[in-house]
Amino acid sequence: MKRLIWIMMALSMMLTSCGEFFTFEEEPDEWEGVTMHALNDSACIMVGDSLALQCEFLPMNPNGSPVYWMMNESESAKVKNDTLVALAPGKVNLTVLGAAGRLCDTIQVKVIDRWVIEDFSKLNPSDMVIYANIQVDNEPWDDETMIVGAFVREELAGVAIKRQDHGVTYAELRIWAIDDLHVGNVQLRCYDRRSRRLYVSLNDIEFDAYTTLGTLSDLYPININTIYF
Numbered sequence: 001m002k003r004l005i006w007i008m009m010a011l012s013m014m015l016t017s018c019g020e021f022f023t024f025e026e027e028p029d030e031w032e033g034v035t036m037h038a039l040n041d042s043a044c045i046m047v048g049d050s051l052a053l054q055c056e057f058l059p060m061n062p063n064g065s066p067v068y069w070m071m072n073e074s075e076s077a078k079v080k081n082d083t084l085v086a087l088a089p090g091k092v093n094l095t096v097l098g099a100a101g102r103l104c105d106t107i108q109v110k111v112i113d114r115w116v117i118e119d120f121s122k123l124n125p126s127d128m129v130i131y132a133n134i135q136v137d138n139e140p141w142d143d144e145t146m147i148v149g150a151f152v153r154e155e156l157a158g159v160a161i162k163r164q165d166h167g168v169t170y171a172e173l174r175i176w177a178i179d180d181l182h183v184g185n186v187q188l189r190c191y192d193r194r195s196r197r198l199y200v201s202l203n204d205i206e207f208d209a210y211t212t213l214g215t216l217s218d219l220y221p222i223n224i225n226t227i228y229f
Contacts, residue, residue, distance in 0.1 A: 030062045030063065030099075031062065031099045031100070031102050031103065033059075034057055034058070034059070034060075034061075034062065034099060034103070035057070035058045035103070036055055036056070036057050036058075036067075036096070036098045036099060036103040036104075036105055037055060037056050037057075037058070037105060038053075038054075038055040038094075038096045038105040038106070038107045039054045039055060039056065039107075040052075040053070040054065040107060040109070040196060041107040041108065042107070042108055042109075042110075042229060043107070043109045043110070043196040043197070044109070044110045044111075044112060044191065044196055044197055044198040044228075044229045045084070045086045045109060045110075045111055045112075045196055046086060046111075046112055046113070046114055046115070046147075046191055046193075047086050047087065047088060047089065047111060047112070047113055047114050048086060048114060049086050049193065050083050050084060050085045050086065051083065051084040051086075051109065051196060052082065052083055053069050053079070053082045053083060053084055053094070053096070054082075055067055055096050055098065055105065057098070057099075061098070061099075065098060065099060065100060066098075067082075067096050067097065067098040068096070068097045068098075069082060069094060069095070069096050070094070070095045070096075070097070071084075071092055071093060071094045071095070072092070072093045074090060074092050075087065075088050075090070076088050076089065076090030076091070076092050076111045077090075077092045077109070077111055079094075084109060086111045087111070088111065089111055089112055089113045090110075090111050091108060091109070091110050091111070092108070092109045092110075092111060093106065093107075093108050094106065094107050094108070094109065110198070110229045112191065112198065115147055115149040115156055115159055115191070116159075117156065117158060117159045117176075126176075126177045126209035126210055127158075127174050127175060127176045127177065127209065127210075128174075128175040128186075128207055128208055128209060128210070128211050128212070128213075129172065129173070129174050129175075129211075129212045129213070130171075130172075130173040130175070130205075130212070130213045130214055130220050130222075131170050131171075131172060131212070131213070131214035131215060131216060131219055131220060132160070132170060132171045132172075132173055132213075132214055132219055132220045132221070132222045133170060133171070133219040133220070133221055133222065134148060134160060134171045134222045134223075134224070135221075135222065135223040135224070135225070136148075136190045136192065136199055136223075136224050136225070137199060137224070137225045138223065138225055141160070141171060141190075143160070143161075143162040143171075145192065145193045145194045146190050146191065146192050146193070146194075147159065147160075147190065147191045147193075148160035148171065148173070148188060148189070148190045148224065149188070149189050149190075149191070150173055150175045150186050150187070150188055151186070151187045151188075151189060152175070152184045152185070152186055152187075152207055153184045157175045157176050157177075157186070157207075158173055158174050158175035158176060159173075160172065160173045161173075161174075165216060166216060168216045168217075168219075170214075170216065170219050171222075173188075175207065177207070177209050184206075184207050185204035185205065185206055185207065186204060186205040186206070186207050187200060187201065187204055188200070188201040188205075188222060188224055189201075189224070189228060190224045197227055197229070198227070198228040198229045199224045199225065199226060199227060199228060200224065200226050200227075200228040201222065201223065201224040201225070201226070202226055203223075
C-alpha cells in the first residue's frame with residue numbers, strides 16, 4: 001500500500017469526485033507530523049456484501065476533519081455513505097483523502113462471485129463426499145460467518161454444510177462432477193465475512209467420483225490456512 005502526502009502551499013483546494021465538489025480551507029500547520037492509514041487493504045468481499053470504509057490518523061485527527069473516498073470507474077462496486085457495496089466480481093481501487101487534501105492513501109478490494117450450489121444430482125449423478133473436521137487458520141470453522149467452497153478447475157463444485165449426527169458435529173462437503181471428465185484436483189477455499197479475507201488450502205484433494213473421505217468416527221481433517229486475498 002502506498003501513502004502519498006500532498007503538501008499544499010495554497011490555503012484552499014477544490015476536489016472533484018463523482019460529480020461533487022469539495023472545498024478545503026484549513027491551515028497547513030494543523031497537520032504537521034500527522035499520518036493517515038486506510039484500513040482493510042487487500043480485503044475480499046462477496047457480491048451482495050458490503051465493507052465499511054475506515055481510516056485512522058496518527059497521532060490523531062486534529063479537528064475531526066472529514067475524509068473523502070474515491071474509486072476508479074468500476075462495475076464491481078459502488079461507494080455509498082463511506083461503505084463499499086459489492087456488485088460484480090473484479091478488483092476495485094480506492095483512494096481516501098483527508099487532512100484537507102494533504103493526506104492520501106489507497107487500498108485494493110477484491111470482489112468475488114457468490115458461492116451458490118444448486119441441486120446438481122439430476123444432471124451430475126456422480127459425486128465425492130467428505131465428512132470433515134474443518135479448521136480455518138487453525139481455528140474451528142464457524143458456518144455462520146465462513147463459507148467453505150470446493151473448486152475443481154476453478155469452477156465451484158460444492159459448498160460445505162454443517163451437520164450433526166449421533167452427537168457428532170461435522171462438515172459435509174459434497175463435490176459434484178462438473179462434466180463428463182470427472183478429473184482434476186479439488187481446491188478448498190474459505191470466505192470469512194468477519195475478517196474480509198479469502199483463505200485457501202494448499203493441500204489439494206484429487207477428485208474421485210463415488211468416493212467418500214472420512215467417517216463420523218474418523219472425520220477427515222481439513223485446514224484452510226493460507227490467505228489467498
